[in-house]
Amino acid sequence: MKLLSVSSWGLLLVLGLVLIRLDSVSASSSASTQSLEQQNEILFDQLKQEQGLSDDQINAVRKIFAGSRIIGQGNPAVTQHPVTPDECKAKLNKSGVHYENARFEKICKAKYMAPLYDPSKEKPENAKACIDQFEFPDIPCTYPVVWVKAREAAEICWAVGKRLCDAHEWEGACAGDLEPSDYDFDSLKGLAPEDAIHRMRYAHNRACSANKSWSYGPEYQKGICATGSKKTPGCNGGSWTGCGSNTYPTGEFPACKSSLEVYDLNGNAAEHMNLPINKSQMSSLGSKELGYTEMKGSWFVFDTIRAHEDWCRWRAPFWHGTRVMDQRSHANYHLSFRCCKSLN
Secondary structure, eight states: OOOOOHHHHHHHHHHHHHHHHHHHHHHHTGGGGSOHHHHHHHHHHHHHHHHOOOHHHHHHHHHHHHTOSSOBSSOTTTOOOSSOHHHHHHHHHHHTOOOOOHHHHHHHTSTTEEEEOOTTTOOGGGOSEEEESSSTTOOTTSOOOBSOOHHHHHHHHHHTTOEEOBHHHHHHHHHTOOOOOOOOGGGGTTSOHHHHHHHHHHHHHHHHGGGOOBTTBSSOOTTSSBOOOOOOTTOOSSOTTTOOOOOOOTTSOTTSBOTTSOBOSSBSOEEEEEEOSSGGGOGGGTOSSOOEEEEESOOTTTTTOOOSOOOTTOOOOOTTOOBTTOTTOOOOTTEEEOEEEEOO
């Protein structure tokens, strides 16, 4: 029998390692072969198991998803997440990070929500509203739901027993201090909606710009939030087939939080909120009419592409602006939402 040379054994060893690596890559990429529908079914099961949603609530959410061909955690064909949910869970476990909060759960009567209040004169128990601690589905170590229109975001929040937040609520959650709403409705009377929004935005930003802050502190910092991912090569700014939702699992960056314990307000995905231009449009007062679209926060490439401001109380231009409940309201690959909840 002819013995193999040392060099031949080396070649066989290299080939073996290559085959093992290929098997490993095949196994690790199996999630990307799931269809959007399959991924959404996993999401519905997570909502039922982790958030305790009833069958009726799950069916209501399922119906909203069924009305769209794109709602989910990104187009599986092009999305490349930098971290898996299992890697997120392992990292948090190793660091001893746990997001369960019995005090908050008692106040908000829901899991993974944080009370909104003014810490200078109130306690969490004084809160009249709570906000999701994470982007929807509001479950740690899951990818945010994107490609969702503002109308669909509002409908999903209602379906799970919550509501879309007003702009000032998101701002307070980020800045660590819920201030009274500053919508100067009287000054907007007689103005066309876009002119009213522009006037209100200008006055608000001018008043708040001297005290800029981010959820984690007074200065912008790289690496502290989910802002280190990459755009899909060739992404043209909004294509379902060309732009992957390359988000991180929510809660992957525990330091990316406000003093009110709300996470991922900066980075990962931008978020739909409600901007009222009269009192009857305030979600926080029970409106189902709602106002106009406001996009908050920033997204997963912001450490390298700072396309706009993203400090807590900054209000954006009327980008892709519509009424929240417009059937044509905007959706894209890095735009998500989170919900609020009024307390009785």
